[in-house]
Amino acid sequence: MIASPRHKVLPALDKLGVFIAIGLLATLGFAPLMVFRANRIVLGETVDIAQAMPPGPMVVLLASIGVAGVAALLKTSAMMRLIASLAAIAVLAWVVGVSASFLVEGADAVARASPASGFWLLFGIFALMATDALTRMDPKPSLRIGLVLLAGLALAAFLASGIWDDLSVMREYENRAGSFAREARRHLFLAFGSLFMAALAGIPLGILCHQVRAVRGPVLSVLNIMQTVPSIALFGLLIAPLSWLSTELPILRAIGVSGIGAAPAFIALFFYSLLPVVANTVTGLAGIPANVSEAATGMGMTERQRLFSVKLPLAFPVILTGIRIVLVQNIGLATIAALIGGGGFGVFVFQGVGQTAMDLVLLGALPTVTLAFAAAVIMDALVDIMRPSGVQKGSQ
Amino acid sequence: MGGSSGMTITTARLLRAVTLVVLLIFLFRPETFEPMLALLVANNAPAIYNQGSLLSLTISHLAIAIAATAAAALISVGFAILVTRDFGREFLPLSRSVANIGQTFPPVAVLALAVPIVGFGTKPTLIALFLYALLPIFENALTGLTGLAPTVREAARGVGMTGFQRLLRVELPLAFPVILTGIRLAFVISLGTATIGSTVAAPTLGEVIIAGLLSSNTAFVLQGGIIVAALAVLSYDGLTALERLTARRTGRVATAV
Known part of the structure; x- marks a missing residue:
């Protein structure tokens, strides 16, 4: 019962999860989420999470980052890590569209908003977490193909919904x-x-x-x-x-x-x-x-x-x-x-x-x-x- | 290149020596080949690249490919060592997946996306080449480090070597x-891919080819392409020879991929 008391104080941490959690905190602390530009080619000004969106979406984003971070840090099941990371990616995809609309609202018609280093880092970290979960689960080939099709459908749904329409890259698409x-x-x-x-x-x-x-x-x-x-x-x-x-x-x-x-x-x-x-x-x-x-x-x-x-x-x-x-x-x-x-x-x-x-x-x-x-x-x-x-x- | 099956070793050696000599003459005295290349151009357009020195472009082309491959070798071998130790073993499958995903990124996309972060010039090219060189070196380092006979490992342990000594002196x-x-493999891929770097203003032989494309000058395209191909063939052969030498020293047959 008292064989190894030190192990009881700290729950067992996942090694990769420690890196993921540090990466998430560093990104939230130091990397801007979005870039705002007066037109499509000038140098932009970076925008932190706090200034990039209304409080509602910000709470949802921070909560999903928190949940995924904790799921990564603790020794949770691979399925749980996969769901948490994919959910965080979905929230991130939604928030980037909301944030773009928020930033260009009331600005010039030629103003552009696009994701900055913070967004890409968060996306990369969650993608790494999902890759790790999938590698651990070692899904059957048919399931892997199913996941790709599902991701394709999700992407199509995002594109069709118009959530991303105010993102700069979608403005470029509209023109072409x-x-x-x-x-x-x-x-x-x-x-x-x-x-x-x-x-x-x-x-x-x-x-x-x-x-x-x-x-x-x-x-x-x-x-x-x-x-x-x-x-x-x-x-x-x-x-x-x-x-x-x-x-x-x-x-x-x-x-x-x-x-x-x-x-x-x-x-x-x-x-x-x-x-x-x-x-x-x-x-x-x-x-x-x-x-x-x-x-x-x-x-x-x-x-x-x-x-x-x-x-x-x-x-x-x-x-x-x-x-x-x-x-x-x-x-x-x-x-x-x-x-x-x-x-x-x-x-x-x-x-x-x-x-x-x-x-x-x-x-x-x-x-x-x-x-x-x-x-x-x-x-x-x-x-x-x-x-x-x-x-x-x-x-x- | 490749296994010199079909021709004898001496013909292969002769061919290699001729390639090297022709390449050197071309780089130091390009005007020697002017009459030949002039057949490819019309309206008295220049037949030999005249917007810079072929020699200095070749040197910077090589330097960029060497720097990127060296950096990738350092990182990949370092990572391969980490994930084959006890404390890093759980990262092995993940690191493999990540290196595989990295390889699916098209070099042009990586180049173009790196430009806003690091600017035009050599840097985005180095990043793209580095990323592309990671997978082949990492995979081979893993094969090399995990493919040792268990008896060798045990013998090293038996003579009382520490983990670090075993790594450095045996593995x-x-x-x-x-x-x-x-x-x-990574270096030969880098030599070819480096040409694309000139689309973002890196000083490589791609400059010669792109200048040829822009002015419809086939002679430029040909000389740029041939110099790169010759560099690739010669490096492939040179490095293969080096492998044989080291393999013979360690008493192990190099396994080609």
């Missing part, structure tokens, strides 16, 4: 709603279209490399070297040959291929995508145990049957890992297409950098980051679903 | 070749 939809479609077309073509060409090429040993070295070497050419250079180098081709071949011009624009970006992304697809197809096929392949031969399967009904299904999780790498990489790289007139979310990023209008940068960067993150989570879950127990984990 | 030296593999 038409071009935003166009660039979003272009971005998705570049990222997914080039991936689709790369899978179509890369998987057969990988099978060929697996079956014909003499082809493997040279093909992988060429693809490897292609990866070392920096993306903007590869995009740029395709301009001249494509503009020549489109003047020589009217068919190409008819389907919209020209030196400047989406075509060189699409082709460059295709080339970058090939290496992971081909390399993972080779790795996946090589990783199949010899006895499996022998058993298939023993059953009287032909070479072709072995490939399609035994080898490829077994290698599929590893091939899918390659496709996951390509997808996340393509979503990021597609932003560079804007530099050669290829469109995509990069248009807003580079316009914003050029005008030093950071909210315009956000308009391009936030969807890109969100898309890449969602793609990574969903693809990882799919790889896990496809991987039968007992087959080795995929390597890059 | 780190044995993990070093694997860590070096991570550093090589």
